[in-house]
Amino acid sequence: xxxxxxxxxxxxxxxxxxxxxxxxxxxxxxxxxxxxxxxxxxxxxxxxxxxxxxxxxxxxxxxxxxxxxxxxxxxxxxxxxxxxxxxxxxxxxxxxxxxxxxxxxxxxxxxxxxxxxxxxxxxxxxxxxxxxxxxxxxxxxxxxxxxxxxxxxxx
Numbered sequence: 001x002x003x004x005x006x007x008x009x010x011x012x013x014x015x016x017x018x019x020x021x022x023x024x025x026x027x028x029x030x031x032x033x034x035x036x037x038x039x040x041x042x043x044x045x046x047x048x049x050x051x052x053x054x055x056x057x058x059x060x061x062x063x064x065x066x067x068x069x070x071x072x073x074x075x076x077x078x079x080x081x082x083x084x085x086x087x088x089x090x091x092x093x094x095x096x097x098x099x100x101x102x103x104x105x106x107x108x109x110x111x112x113x114x115x116x117x118x119x120x121x122x123x124x125x126x127x128x129x130x131x132x133x134x135x136x137x138x139x140x141x142x143x144x145x146x147x148x149x150x151x152x153x154x155x
Contacts (some may be wrong), residue, residue, distance in 0.1 A: 008137050022137035029133035030087035032126050033098055036105065043116075043122040044074030054115040069112060076105055087134075090149075100153025135146065 046053050047070025054066045064072075080101045086094030107125040109120040 025133040025137045027088070029098070029130045030084045030129055032096075033084030033087060033102070034081050036078045036123060036126050036130070037079070037084060040077030040080065040105065041075045042071040042077075043119070044072070044077055046070070047073065060114050063114075069115065072108055073112075076101065076108060080105060095134050099131055102130040102134070106131075122134070 047066045083097040106124045109123045113120045
């Protein structure tokens with residue numbers, strides 16, 4: 001009988017090279033994407049159904065109607081939550097889409113600061129963390145998912 005480490009060397013090598021911190025950051029980023037997506041969708045629904053909830057400032061360059069901001073946040077939030085789910089599933093496309101959507105979300109919330117400053121800055125901070133975690137550690141999470149799939153297939 002041989003043990004699993006010698007029979008499947010690529011699986012054990014991936015587990016040794018993959019940092020627990022890196023995988024943890026990526027999983028946390030995926031969960032944050034799900035939460036930010038839900039928060040933005042909720043923010044969008046509030047703006048769509050309760051148009052007077054957000055107070056606009058005068059002479060703002062990027063002043064849109066609250067309903068327009070609602071649709072922007074709703075669509076962005078739903079796509080971001082979907083990408084977070086894909087990232088938790090180990091999908092490679094979700095990492096690229098997640099970084100792109102987090103950048104778009106940070107930009108949209110930067111433009112949304114006059115409407116709801118604290119909330120917009122909070123979402124920007126979470127988006128920056130998501131970009132960092134996915135760019136720095138996303139590959140290690142994918143490698144761990146692939147190693148687990150290989151291990152299950154050869155069991």
